[in-house]
Amino acid sequence: MSIKTIKANITRLQAQLWRNRQYLRHTQKQLALIARASPASGHRSRQQLRALKAAIARDSASLETLNQALIAAIDSQANPQIQEILTRRYLGDEPFAAIAAAMGYDLRWVYRLHARGLAAGAEPQDKREH
Incomplete structure (x- = not known):
């Protein structure tokens, strides 16, 4: 993978992580409000939270791998x-x-x-x- 491709993937993943973290904060606030209203909606929100946390963890691991690949490509010069x-x-x-x-x-x-x-x-x- 070229250096430019790696950097583009890093930038894309950083933006995706930022969006997911914002959405996670929003969902956590919403969960606090709707948990009292309906058990079913609270359950759906908790499932969303788990999915978002898993996506953030997966993207963070991918970002770390890409950063290491970028550093290795630069150090190979x-x-x-x-x-x-x-x-x-x-x-x-x-x-x-x-x-x-x-x-x-x-x-x-x-x-x-x-x-x-x-x-x-x-x-x-x-x-x-x-």
Whole structure:
């Protein structure tokens, strides 16, 4: 999986986790209100809560796996400058202009090194070893 794909999946999972946590809080508040009104609706709400908690746990585990894959893909880069650019971009979420300024490089050079890093990360493992 490419670095960009991993980062896109991480961003998607973070948004999904945020939505599920918001929905969990809302459902917990609703459960407190309806538990007194009807046992059946309280039971449905408790089932929803269990499903949401399971989804949050599953998504959190997937997010951790993707973060580890992203770190491994960045650490597999041979060039330390490319590693730093990819780390700042994909782990630090820094814009390219800030990366160029911090590293003392021209913005176009940062773009080129970034492209090289992505291309190297997309190569199969056996090709890189030869």
